[in-house]
Amino acid sequence: MKICIKCKIEKELNEFYTNKSNKDGYSGKCKICTKRDVKIYRENNLEKVKARVNHYRENNKEEASEYNKKWREENSEYKKLKDKEWVDNNKERKRETNKKWREENKIILREKDRIWRLENKELKKQKDKLYNSNNKHKRNKRHKDRIDNDPLYSLSHCIRGSILKSFNERKITKKSKTVEILGCSFEEFKLYLESRFESWMTWQNRGLYNGELNYGWDIDHIIPVSSAETEEDIIRLNHFSNLQPLCSYTNRYIKKDLII
Numbered sequence: 001m002k003i004c005i006k007c008k009i010e011k012e013l014n015e016f017y018t019n020k021s022n023k024d025g026y027s028g029k030c031k032i033c034t035k036r037d038v039k040i041y042r043e044n045n046l047e048k049v050k051a052r053v054n055h056y057r058e059n060n061k062e063e064a065s066e067y068n069k070k071w072r073e074e075n076s077e078y079k080k081l082k083d084k085e086w087v088d089n090n091k092e093r094k095r096e097t098n099k100k101w102r103e104e105n106k107i108i109l110r111e112k113d114r115i116w117r118l119e120n121k122e123l124k125k126q127k128d129k130l131y132n133s134n135n136k137h138k139r140n141k142r143h144k145d146r147i148d149n150d151p152l153y154s155l156s157h158c159i160r161g162s163i164l165k166s167f168n169e170r171k172i173t174k175k176s177k178t179v180e181i182l183g184c185s186f187e188e189f190k191l192y193l194e195s196r197f198e199s200w201m202t203w204q205n206r207g208l209y210n211g212e213l214n215y216g217w218d219i220d221h222i223i224p225v226s227s228a229e230t231e232e233d234i235i236r237l238n239h240f241s242n243l244q245p246l247c248s249y250t251n252r253y254i255k256k257d258l259i260i
Helices: 031-044 046-059 061-074 076-089 091-104 106-119 121-149 151-168 178-182 186-195 231-237 248-255
Strands: 016-018 026-030 217-221 243-247
Touching (some): 016 031, 026 031, 031 046, 046 061, 061 076, 091 106, 121 151, 151 178, 151 217, 151 231, 186 243, 243 248
Antiparallel strands (some): 016 026
């Protein structure tokens, strides 16, 4: 038994660190008091401790590396727990650090990615196939949700499909971007259509049809795109100035290929 010179409590010898310089071969302070004093010292002298540790590592690289490797092997579960704890408490800091590193090492990352793809062509195909399979349902659901709830996304999707169809039906390659053919951005086109809405028109009843007047509305070509024969005709007739919101019943049952 031995009395700690710090806490004054009598404890078993295994509660003390060994110290050959003392007569009994043990430190004067118990392990608990020693750890507490070391922690307080580190907190009050953080920069000094870091400098001393770095100096030691620089001058004893092999020894420090071997010590760290051995410690990680002996404390693998503890290290995993601490690593997870640090990540949970420093998510934003880690995110910013990783982002900054990626920005500074774009060339290195691109080269590593290129080499990996060349060396693992079959593995990449398998991973891409698995990824696409696992995410197809999610992408479809996300797309449907946006179609149902985001008028701008739904409008841009509709116009892209409509213009592409007018080229494909005539077996003409679409060479220009949709916004270039449309003559304005999708945001501007949405505002343009809204400016021509009738009182009953909303984005929620676009495309609806039940055979009655003023139930739903379509995006209509004032001069029907069916009259287009050349690429220039298609581009001209898909310009926003030739488009209008029109009652679905009027568009599908009455107008058809007429000019209204």
